[in-house]
Amino acid sequence: MKKKKYWIIGGVAAGLLLLLSIVMAMMMMLSNKSCKTGGTADIGGGSTGGGGAWTQVGTEAYKNAEATFKSWTEKGMSGAQAAGIVGNIGGAEDTGFVLNQAEIGGGTGGGLYQFTPASKYLNDPKSDKSWSVENQRDVVIDLEPATVKQFFADTKGGSPEDAATAWMNYYERPSAAARANTNSARRAAARTAYELFGGANISGSDSILGGAAATADGGSNAQNDENQCNSSSTGAGGDWGWPFASIKNNNPAISGEQLFGHSTTRTGNFHDGVDFGDAAYGGQEIKAIHGGTVYKISHSGTTQDSLGYYICVKSDDGYYEVYQEFAFSDSQASKYIKVKEGDTVKTGDTIGTLPKSGSETSPLVNHVHIGVSKKEISAAESSAFRNDGTWLDPVQLIKDGQSK
Ligand SMILES: [Zn+2]
The missing domain is CATH 1.10.530.10 (Lysozyme)
Known part of the structure; x- marks a missing residue:
């Protein structure tokens, strides 16, 4: 954007x-x-x-x-x-x-x-x-x-x-x-x-704006409440799992700048999530890595410089997950996003589909970025590119959090 x-x-x-x-x-x-x-x-x-x-x-x-x-x-x-x-x-x-x-x-x-x-x-x-x-x-x-x-x-x-x-x-x-x-x-x-x-x-x-800031937080909570079918349960956390069924033996095909953490190309030299590329995973369903409620689906930007459509999930064990950058245009969103606000997903349930490699070139889609935080995602975005503890390594969480 x-x-x-x-x-x-x-x-x-x-x-x-x-x-x-x-x-x-x-x-x-x-x-x-x-x-x-x-x-x-x-x-x-x-x-x-x-x-x-x-x-x-x-x-x-x-x-x-x-x-x-x-x-x-x-x-x-x-x-x-x-x-x-x-x-x-x-x-x-x-x-x-x-x-x-x-x-x-x-x-x-x-x-x-x-x-x-x-x-x-x-x-x-x-x-x-x-x-x-x-x-x-x-x-x-x-x-x-x-x-x-x-x-x-x-x-x-x-x-x-x-x-x-x-x-x-x-x-x-x-x-x-x-x-x-x-x-x-x-x-x-x-x-x-x-x-x-x-x-x-x-x-x-x-x-003036300070008072409004308080309402902003309230607003976001209100939105969550509004989207919850059942206010006593925000959706399960439970196990963690890989976002693609083809990942075996805890060995995802990600490397270099796709990994969480140190980055040589980004502001702050920090990548605040993990990128799963279309070369390895294009055409496959993107699975929820952790269970929860889809509390927000929003849109920021229409090119790969931005988030595009992003899907925010709130788990009831305090984690928030965001799936972004796999749909930028409205038509891509309708093709590739498989959940709606208010849905509850379990680990492994389908969130969307990563377009087949080469199939979405305008705007280009070549990966899905998955981020995890203990802060609500809109708040966590204030720490985009920042290694301040806001963003957690999804790969580590998945490796440590699978059911045995
Ligand atoms: Zn990324």
Whole structure:
């Protein structure tokens, strides 16, 4: 989702471009093997669009940047938090602060937040289609209330730089390569915004977004309750099992970047789950690795840079499992997802089908990513790519947890 392309501007020798494109091609090849890492290796750039530089007082871009900053502080964000958001726009997303900016480098995205596709902004019920600063903010909140609230809760009292990185990871969610390439530009721009717009003088207000944060958690629980046919039982935990019937002798065909843990290609050098590839398992049913209730099926992004459809299961022994990245489009979802919200699954029950190798190329599907946490999955996603104990090794759990 929100994959962006940035262009190098000015005076770059052709030879350097060639070298860069080779490096980028290599990174793309590497990242295509694994989830959440695909896409273009983005290059941070400083295009200023037609409205002048946003760091220069009096330009159109400056006015829009300042208005964006205010649009968040008036919602209760601190100066540092608002600067973190502005830093993402000014450092990487829409560096000219052109309000209806089409996706830089081509693509379907648009606007300050590079809504992808732009119709996501235009068609949202909260959209007045004006591309105004305030309306874009309102649509951001409407589209991803939990993300905004989580960002608010987690970056409270922090620096503008850390807020910038958090907004990148929570909301913008570019490819791992883009995160690596643009993080420092986002952070630097956040510091600039903080100083330009008087961020130090503005503390956050819990009464606005903080209160909403509490409701966010309540909301998610409420959703669980709503989906439970029987509120006294959320589904069995019980044994653990392999997601594919063809895995024998505790010996799954996974290696390298597919494994949980250390990763050489991802942000944070960390893979927060396991990828089962279509070469070994395409065409087979994906089985529940642990029993529980399918409490949420949601959708985030339509390319392999993102989660696509993801299926969240809550087990009654405190584990949560997520199955993602095996269906990105609606038609893939209807073909490959075999459960619905509210279903109870036992270990070994069918969750979906991993497409046959080569059969789903647009969008590409070449693996299923399975993650396990003791945190509710939406909360755990705040620790995407982070080795902070949130994500657990599914392979270890399966190996240790099978019935003997
Ligand atoms: Zn993965």
